[in-house]
Amino acid sequence: MKYDFSQIEKKWQDIWDEKNVFAATNDYSKPKYYALVEFPYPSGQGLHVGHPRSYTALDIVARKRRLQGYNVLYPMGWDAFGLPTENFAIKNHIHPAIVTEQNVARFKQQLKSLGLSFDWSREINTTSPEYYKWTQWIFLQLYKKGLAYKKEMAVNWCTSCKVVLANEEVVNGCCERCGGQVVRKVKSQWMLKITEYAQRLLDDLDEVDYIERVKTSQRNWIGRSTGAEVKFDTTAGDQLLIYTTRPDTIFGATYMVISPEHPYLKTWADKITNMDEVVAYQEESSKKSDFERTEMAKDKTGVKLCGVAGINPATGKEIPIFVSDYVLMSYGTGAIMAVPAHDTRDWEFAKKFDLPIIEVVKGGDVEKEPFTDCATGVMVNSGLLDGLTVEAAKVKIIDWLKENGKGEPKVNFKLRDWVFSRQRYWGEPIPMVYCEKCGWVPLPESELPLKLPDCESFEQTDDGQSPLSKMTDWVNTTCPHCGGPATRETDTMPQWAGSSWYFLRYCDPHNDKELASKEALEYWCPVDWYNGGMEHTTLHLLYSRFWHKFLYDLGLVPNKEPYAKRTSHGMILGENGEKMSKSRGNVVNPDDIVREYGADTMRLYEMFIGDFEKSAPWSTSSIKGCKRFLDRVWALQDMVVEGDCYSKELESAFHKTIKKVSEDIETMKFNTAIASLMSLLNEIYDHKSINKAELATFLTLLQPFAPHIAEEMWELNKLGGMANAAKWPEYDEAKCVDSTVEIVVQLNGRIKARIVVPSAAAKEELLAAAKADPAIKAEIEGKNIVKEIVVPGKLVNIVVK
RNA sequence: GCCGCUGUGGUGGAAUCGGCAGACACACCGGACUUAAAAUCCGUUGAUGGCAACAUCGUGCGAGUUCAAGUCUCGCCAGCGGCACCA
Numbered sequence: 001m002k003y004d005f006s007q008i009e010k011k012w013q014d015i016w017d018e019k020n021v022f023a024a025t026n027d028y029s030k031p032k033y034y035a036l037v038e039f040p041y042p043s044g045q046g047l048h049v050g051h052p053r054s055y056t057a058l059d060i061v062a063r064k065r066r067l068q069g070y071n072v073l074y075p076m077g078w079d080a081f082g083l084p085t086e087n088f089a090i091k092n093h094i095h096p097a098i099v100t101e102q103n104v105a106r107f108k109q110q111l112k113s114l115g116l117s118f119d120w121s122r123e124i125n126t127t128s129p130e131y132y133k134w135t136q137w138i139f140l141q142l143y144k145k146g147l148a149y150k151k152e153m154a155v156n157w158c159t160s161c162k163v164v165l166a167n168e169e170v171v172n173g174c175c176e177r178c179g180g181q182v183v184r185k186v187k188s189q190w191m192l193k194i195t196e197y198a199q200r201l202l203d204d205l206d207e208v209d210y211i212e213r214v215k216t217s218q219r220n221w222i223g224r225s226t227g228a229e230v231k232f233d234t235t236a237g238d239q240l241l242i243y244t245t246r247p248d249t250i251f252g253a254t255y256m257v258i259s260p261e262h263p264y265l266k267t268w269a270d271k272i273t274n275m276d277e278v279v280a281y282q283e284e285s286s287k288k289s290d291f292e293r294t295e296m297a298k299d300k301t302g303v304k305l306c307g308v309a310g311i312n313p314a315t316g317k318e319i320p321i322f323v324s325d326y327v328l329m330s331y332g333t334g335a336i337m338a339v340p341a342h343d344t345r346d347w348e349f350a351k352k353f354d355l356p357i358i359e360v361v362k363g364g365d366v367e368k369e370p371f372t373d374c375a376t377g378v379m380v381n382s383g384l385l386d387g388l389t390v391e392a393a394k395v396k397i398i399d400w401l402k403e404n405g406k407g408e409p410k411v412n413f414k415l416r417d418w419v420f421s422r423q424r425y426w427g428e429p430i431p432m433v434y435c436e437k438c439g440w441v442p443l444p445e446s447e448l449p450l451k452l453p454d455c456e457s458f459e460q461t462d463d464g465q466s467p468l469s470k471m472t473d474w475v476n477t478t479c480p481h482c483g484g485p486a487t488r489e490t491d492t493m494p495q496w497a498g499s500s501w502y503f504l505r506y507c508d509p510h511n512d513k514e515l516a517s518k519e520a521l522e523y524w525c526p527v528d529w530y531n532g533g534m535e536h537t538t539l540h541l542l543y544s545r546f547w548h549k550f551l552y553d554l555g556l557v558p559n560k561e562p563y564a565k566r567t568s569h570g571m572i573l574g575e576n577g578e579k580m581s582k583s584r585g586n587v588v589n590p591d592d593i594v595r596e597y598g599a600d601t602m603r604l605y606e607m608f609i610g611d612f613e614k615s616a617p618w619s620t621s622s623i624k625g626c627k628r629f630l631d632r633v634w635a636l637q638d639m640v641v642e643g644d645c646y647s648k649e650l651e652s653a654f655h656k657t658i659k660k661v662s663e664d665i666e667t668m669k670f671n672t673a674i675a676s677l678m679s680l681l682n683e684i685y686d687h688k689s690i691n692k693a694e695l696a697t698f699l700t701l702l703q704p705f706a707p708h709i710a711e712e713m714w715e716l717n718k719l720g721g722m723a724n725a726a727k728w729p730e731y732d733e734a735k736c737v738d739s740t741v742e743i744v745v746q747l748n749g750r751i752k753a754r755i756v757v758p759s760a761a762a763k764e765e766l767l768a769a770a771k772a773d774p775a776i777k778a779e780i781e782g783k784n785i786v787k788e789i790v791v792p793g794k795l796v797n798i799v800v801k
Numbered sequence: 802g803c804c805g806c807u808g809u810g811g812u813g814g815a816a817u818c819g820g821c822a823g824a825c826a827c828a829c830c831g832g833a834c835u836u837a838a839a840a841u842c843c844g845u846u847g848a849u850g851g852c853a854a855c856a857u858c859g860u861g862c863g864a865g866u867u868c869a870a871g872u873c874u875c876g877c878c879a880g881c882g883g884c885a886c887c888a
Contacts, residue, residue, distance in 0.1 A: 213883090216805055220884060227888080244888060257888090300886085326886045336888045344802080345886050414887050534882080608826075610813060614806090615881085622813065625826050631841090663817095672815065675825035682825095744821050749869050751821065787868055794820050799868045 003634035005598030009708040013115055021724055022066075022074065022117040028523045030071040035062045036503055036563075038532035038540070039077040039124075041495075042103035043084055047110040048580070049588045049606070049618065050572045054531050056603045057569060057612060057670060059116045060704040061529060064665055066117075067700065067728035073524055074117055075506040077124035078104050082495040083161065086426035090458050096426045100127055110590060114599045115707050117724075122509045126498030131505065132428045133449035134515040135497050138547065140431060140442050141554060147193045148420065150440060154261070155419055157185035162460045163423055164189065184286065190430060190491065192418040194546045198222055199411075200560075201545055210566040211613070214537050221538040223414025228398050229333065230407035232256060232310040235318065236271050240264065240310055243332030243412060246342065246374075247401065248393035250314045251382040252360035253337035254350070256321045257302065260285045261329035273307040278323055285325040300326055300349045312337075313406045314383065314397075324349065332412055341366040361390060418543065420494060425458040425467040427492030435479035435486035444480050450488075466490040499540050500547040503527050503562060515556070522558045530563040533571075541566070567668060570615035572606070577617045588618050600706035601627045607670035607705060629678055630709055633702065636681075636690055640717060643691025650690075652738050653683045654697055658731035661701045670705075677701060692719065697729045745770045746797040747779055763790040770796040 016022060035058045040051060062074035080100045089096040104125065111118065124131055142148040156165040160180025170182050194201075202222050205215050227245035234240050240256065258264060260282045269275055281303045302324030309318045326345055327336055340350035340357045347370035350357055357366055360382045364371025371377065379385040384400065385393040401407030421430070431443035431450045443450055453474040458467050468490040469475060479486035501515070507524040508516035532541070548562040573579055574586025581587065593602045605626040610616035646654050657680040664673035680698065684690050690698070696719045703710035703723045714723035737759050743766065745753040753773045757766060767790055770776055780800055787799040 213805060217883065220804060223884090223887065225887075242888085246888080324886095326888090328887070331887045338888085343888070345888075348886090412887080414884090538883085608813090616813070619813065619827070622827050628841095629826085671813090672825080675815075678825055742821090746820090746869080749867095754821080789820085789868060791820055795869090797820080797868055 001637070003631055003709070005600060005630075005708070006595075008712045009113075009115060009599050012708045012711045013112060015711075016115075016117070016724070017112075017120075020121065021722070022062075022072075023119050023121050024073040024075075025071055026520075027071060028519070031069070032073065032523060032528075033062070033065040033070040034073045034503075034524050034527045034529075035065070036075070036506075036527045036530045038536065039079050039499070039502060040107060041079050041082055041084075042100065042107045044088055044099070044103055045582075046103075046106050047590050049590050049593070050580075052114055052116075052590060052602065053572055053606045053609075053612075054533070054569050055111070055116050056114070056606055057668065058529065058531050059603075060607070060665055060670065062117055063704040063707065063724065064662075064728060066724065067703070067726055069727075073122075073506065074119060075122045075124075075509075076111065076116075076118040076120070077122075077502060077506070078107070078126065079495070079499050079502070080104065080125055080127040081427045081493075081498055083163075083424070083426075086424060086458055087161075089426070093457075095454070096458065097127065100125075113594050114590070114603065117707070122506050124502060124505050124509050126428075126502065127426075129449040129451050130510075130512065132498065134505065135428050135493065135501070136431045136443075136448050136450060137445060137515065138501060138551070139428075139493070139497075140445060140448075142192060142550065143432070143442050145550075145554075147196060147550065149191055149193070150188055151191050152186060152188050153191075153419075154184045155187050155189055156182045157187075158182050164419060164421060187421075190420040190432075190489075192420050192546075194418045194543070195413060195415055197546050197549055198224070198413040198415045200549055201415075201542065204545075204549075204561055208561050208566070209564060211568060213534070214541070214566055214568060217534075217537045218542060221415065221542065225412050225414075227410055227412070228401060228407050229410040230313065230337065230401060231405075232313060232337065234311065234321070235309045236268050238264075238267070240321070240335055241333045242335045242337050243410060244337055246339065246394075247397045247407070248379065248382075248385065248388075248390050249339040249342045249360050250312070250337065250397060251385065252339040252341045252358045253312050253314075253319065254340060254356045254358055255319050255338045256310045257324050257327045257336050257338055257346075257349070258321060259327040259329040259334040260323055260325050262323070262334045264335075265323065268305070268308050271307045272305050274303070274305070277303050278305065281323060288325070300324065300345070300352055302326075302349065302353070304353070313401070313404070320355075322349075322353070330416060331414065340370065342370055342372055344370050344372060346370070360385075418546075420497075421491035422494050423460055423466040423490075424492055425452070425455060427494065428452075428497055429468070429492055430489040432489040433477060433479060433486045434489065435482060435484060437484055438479055438481040438486075441479055441481045441486070447480075452492075466492060468492070496540055496543050500544045501551070503530075503544075504548075504551075504557065518556075521556070525557055526559045526561060527563045529565045529567070531567045531569060534568045537568075568613065570611070570613055572609070573615055573617045575618050575620065580618075586618075593623065597623060597627045598630075598708075600630055600709050604630065604674060604705050608674045610671060612668045612670055629681070630706060632681060632685070633698075633706075633709060634713070636684065636695065636698070637713065637716065639684075639689045640695055641689045641691050644693050646694055646697075647687070647689075647691060649687055650683065650694060652735055653680055654694060655731040655735040658697065658701065658729045659733075659736055662728070662731070665704070674705060677705075692717065695719065696726070699723055700726045700729055741793055743793065744795040745773060745776055746795060747776065748799055749797060752776055752779060759793060761792070763792060766790050766792065766796055770798065 037054045037058050062072050065072045085096045085099050089099055156170045158165055158175040158180050160178050161175055164187060165175060175182055202224055205218060225245050228247040229241055229243050231239040231241055272278055302322045305321045308321060310321050312319050338346040340346040341359045342361055358381060359366045360380060361371060361377035362380045363373060363377040374390045377390055379388045379393045385396060398409050429450045429452055433441045433443060435441055453471050455467060460467060475487050475490060477486055477488055504516050508520035511517055544562060551557045552560050576586055578584055605623045608626055657676050660676040661673045695717060699710045699714050710723040740756050741759040742754050742756050744751050745755060753775045755769050755773055757769055767788060783800040785798060786801050789797040
């Protein structure tokens with residue numbers, strides 16, 4: 001009988017569907033397991049071979065948990081708002097909703113062809129009004145708690161997409177999506193105060209089980225630093241507030257720098273005698289994109305303010321103030337004290353502008369290079385700080401500044417507030433109304449969802465307004481507060497909005513009274529295991545943690561953190577080792593693989609390809625090896641015999657394999673789990689027969705990886721019920737060991753003999769057996785034994801002189 | 802520059818605690834079957850020397866600790882990813 005994978009796979013996919021076997025039940029008395037993968041953006045290209053790597057991995061976990069008796073939630077949905085769909089719609093004059101529908105249908109069919117055990121009855125779509133009603137609702141709660149606010153600010157403007165981008169969407173000064181140039185532009189934007197949660201987002205990382213590199217990335221992104229804010233008197237009669245992480249070096253501050261956007265430049269306008277020069281510099285730097293500013297990082301520019309100077313509060317000396325774009329308005333206070341002796345950037349600037357460099361921490365040669373080490377130096381030229389270590393000096397100077405009303409300790413974060421407006425059509429409308437009399441007024445919750453109106457064309461206006469702004473019927477409305485004429489917000493939400501809470505909706509996806517019932521959330525939360533791409537670490541993952549904490553504060557969700565465990569898979573590269581892309585011509589289409597080799601082979605191969613966490617190149621010849629393995633599994637049916645317990649010869653092999661596969665799934669070592677199944681198969685072939693009990697165990701272990709073939713063989717061999725409803729096999733630690741074991745005998749660390757001994761042999765017996773070996777006996781005769789090392793089960797090492 | 806990760810045969814990759822380096826595959830080569838090819842099955846395969854048993858070398862490079870190092874310590878080199886004038 002031939003292994004006809006296409007017929008078998010179709011058959012079982014239909015049966016699973018019909019019987020709804022993977023639906024999570026609402027029986028809240030059972031132990032639950034919530035496995036989650038990132039829901040895809042349904043692009044026009046269809047499924048990428050990278051998607052199934054993550055989906056199959058957690059499908060394996062989900063299937064194993066079901067066999068272990070858990071009520072498993074493994075859901076899937078569509079993160080369908082976003083630019084590519086909108087751009088496609090503009091180009092082809094099709095409504096984005098139709099494009100989305102088509103793409104979703106294709107994705108769904110592709111996912112189903114892989115036999116993934118998703119609970120399709122809980123499918124969600126971020127673009128459906130029943131869903132985005134609650135995205136909008138959460139926004140209103142954020143607004144009501146003062147966490148959503150409107151702000152005029154310099155934003156990242158993509159010159160090609162004509163759209164505002166979040167910092168996270170700008171890569172090397174270019175638009176993450178189209179690669180177009182990004183410049184700074186002042187616009188009025190909705191912002192979310194993620195910075196209010198910065199400390200908690202940082203602290204609570206200690207409580208979750210995320211892989212270390214995810215934690216590190218988030219910590220770096222949040223970028224907490226401690227230091228002090230210090231007030232410097234100025235000759236203009238006011239005070240300039242600066243932020244520093246090195247208050248200990250204050251005696252070495254020989255000048256100050258403020259950002260070109262600093263408001264004091266306006267305040268001081270009539271006192272600055274070279275204002276023309278300053279204004280020219282401001283204009284020059286405003287024209288620079290972030291990219292250019294970074295490009296020119298090596299070459300410092302700036303203008304000295306004539307007519308205004310600062311006074312160093314520690315030394316009482318007058319020091320010049322410069323304006324330079326190496327100081328950013330968006331971090332700290334937009335002003336710094338410059339200590340060229342102990343800061344690389346200040347040192348470069350001082351060298352260029354010929355400013356004094358005063359050493360205040362001993363340990364380097366500050367004329368040659370800045371000395372930035374905090375651990376070894378001792379304070380000098382620093383009055384009351386002299387002789388102290390850097391750490392002690394920090395404490396002392398902050399106390400001194402506090403006592404004299406000159407400064408305060410201060411914590412700063414690199415994390416910025418989240419720019420939440422997009423001048424685009426295909427996103428959730430922001431449920432806010434502007435009234436001349438009342439200002440911004442939130443839409444009453446009863447009017448949600450605020451639906452996206454139908455539109456003829458989806459292009460932005462030339463000045464970068466959302467296409468919605470052209471729809472006057474929709475824009476013009478009445479103020480919910482005073483009833484007077486008002487206009488709707490025409491910006492929409494960014495793509496990250498819908499994905500910031502989607503995992504909650506899966507718990508209760510059809511609820512039209514609340515985003516999910518309390519009961520459902522209490523049962524299913526938190527997500528037990530969430531797998532996804534590293535590229536989402538500082539975007540989606542951080543945003544969703546933020547929203548979750550906010551909902552927790554409102555008492556809507558039961559846990560502080562949304563995900564108990566987060567892992568990340570490596571990328572699948574093209575056969576040539578490069579990233580898969582159309583332009584490189586190395587894209588592999590999963591449909592072709594499923595057609596040619598079958599879904600089971602595809603799943604198995606993607607798990608066998610290498611270390612799950614590392615990237616790995618696609619290999620067409622390796623996939624054939626996985627197909628060969630399944631062919632050999634299928635052929636087991638020719639050697640089935642009766643038997644209801646493991647045969648003596650295979651018993652320990654089975655126990656070892658159960659142990660290995662069980663453990664490896666938990667630690668994401670899917671490749672070695674499969675390798676151990678291959679080894680077991682080889683042993684069965686050597687043994688030339690397999691009984692029914694053994695076959696049942698083998699198929700149950702295989703089922704998470706290759707579910708279709710497992711179901712079919714389960715049925716053909718009448719093993720009872722269905723493979724997906726079997727019980728996960730157990731192993732006995734005592735039976736994992738063979739009765740005898742070969743150990744190595746070394747002489748001075750060199751292998752001289754191998755002896756076979758009972759695995760239970762004691763140290764003394766091992767040593768005696770080793771010494772009795774003829775080769776060893778001859779070698780040690782007449783020599784002085786210095787040391788004897790015995791490691792049971794592994795080796796004996798005899799050191800002689 | 803900073804942070805993180807990685808470096809093992811021709812290839813993808815294995816190797817709980819420091820204890821037989823190269824599991825499991827792929828590819829190659831040889832053999833069986835076949836008129837032939839594909840498929841399948843069996844076998845060899847880290848390098849060097851040797852008819853052989855065997856010996857020597859071998860986990861990016863250089864030191865060190867140890868009876869024993871892919872694994873630990875120190876110092877380098879290379880590659881990948883992220884952040885980047887964050888005071």
